[in-house]
Amino acid sequence: MILPATEAYAGVDIGGTTTQVVLCAPDLTVMARAEVPTPAADGGQAMTDTALDALTALLARTPARLLGVGVGAAGVVDADAGRVLVASDSFHGWAGFEVTATIRAALGVPAYLDNDVNAFLRGEAARGAVAGVPHALGMTLGTGVGGALWLDGALYGGPHGAAGEIGHVPGFGDLPCTCGGRGHLETLASGRAIGRRYGERTGRAGLTARAVAAAADAGDHDAAAVYEEAGAALARAILITTGLLDVTAYVVGGGVSRAWHLLEPAVRTALAAEPPVSGRPVSVVRTGLGSDAVAVGAASRARDELGSAARAYEVRESSLEP
Template identity: 45%
Template structure:
């Protein structure tokens, strides 16, 4: 039997990604497919299991997706070292959009882009495929776990806020050495905190952080100001070229994030904020605005907070889910 491997699965609104890791969270193999979100939970889990089979076959040198096409360089080296051995998937981790009951491995709520997902028992379904421990997390929790996993002791932080600035704004909390999920598994989700101007939010309310710092909100504000249909990345390019209206939107987004950080400092005495997502890919625009806001909204009783750009690779959510699964071994 080979050393235990971890299967990390990221179930998002547009794609499902499956990744195999060794016990040190080194990525060995990865693949993805479009999410069959309209076909229900059974279809999504079937797709994830099929990818898991493919990864294991490729890593074992059999005919999975085609001659090890899913393998990383580390995976090829692993396969060579363990030639003739059957890969041993010892635990599975899932990171998924929506509210997740991580204790029972159940989706408690999901957006209307998913059919038959709310209430779905993910852990039970996966254990019909492989009778191994299964960890399940909200995707933003998994993102933050990925940032904290394998950090040297000297770099560990006690209280960390994770922010995912993507289409919307997601949040997660790392307190006293682990994810804090809250009674309803929604702790840290600060995207819908009110008090941020009076702009419409994607949820239908007004004045939420997501309306100013989420990708959809930035694009909408740009359209209202200019009539243009550029996406957030293109608005970023315009800001770099000196467009004052685009620069103002990035300043506003960073300032809003800083206000949210000040709230969390006051409540939780956080000492680090880790920021990722598609909006944060324009870090050269966002970071200066956040730091200006941090200076403008000091919290006298709190320590200085570190601002970090996340290690935000394609497999981040899957890696964080795998790190959660590692704790079950």
């Protein structure tokens, strides 16, 4: 028996190590998923081809008619033009690559591009830990610290596209940041910072944040202290944001958030010691979608863009009726 094909939207998360691909129903339920290594050293075409191959394999075993594709990519992107503007040195031949044009040509469906942190928050707001919350800030703690802002039920990029970038708020000491500034939140709360600060304390250089977390769980007081410092810094950034924007809902994702049990106590202690002036409780939760968040958020962007285009077409057609 051949089942009728349902409509579907694809979401792609192109990270420096792995690429996640999901196939979502219109309500963003994940129908199928795949994870493949990212050939980050081989250029934009190779990375896009890898994602397309994974998506094609999902479509081959899932009875679905693909309507559109959303992509979340690390770095600075031009969402309107559908290309990457600036990428880290982990990626070769990625800056300037025409992501959406390549996908449209390969699949014959509309494609959309987002910064990965924006896509993360879209996913969490659509179907994750802050679903239905009108105002929220999303943070990803990975190699760096990223942020995105959700206001009045929609992503808010700001006049220059940098709203919500909490990772590069200064006032957290004087350590040099990867962006060229000093004393940013990223210098304390990123995975790279956690490994480096543990090395400074113990002389054990080169450990990942995951390894430091494992050491903390095994009773290493230096490792626990590094995570406590990161949690306290995270709480301070949250309090600053709450005071400025009156946003009281926060969702945290990224690889470092897997050690949320090490970060959360310091976050809770700091928030309890200095509640916001509004008197409203601050909610800080870990991602509800986990590793699917960016890809689901990218699929959400494709669904919403196509829905808006369809509604605009219907309005235009109705206005032309005699």
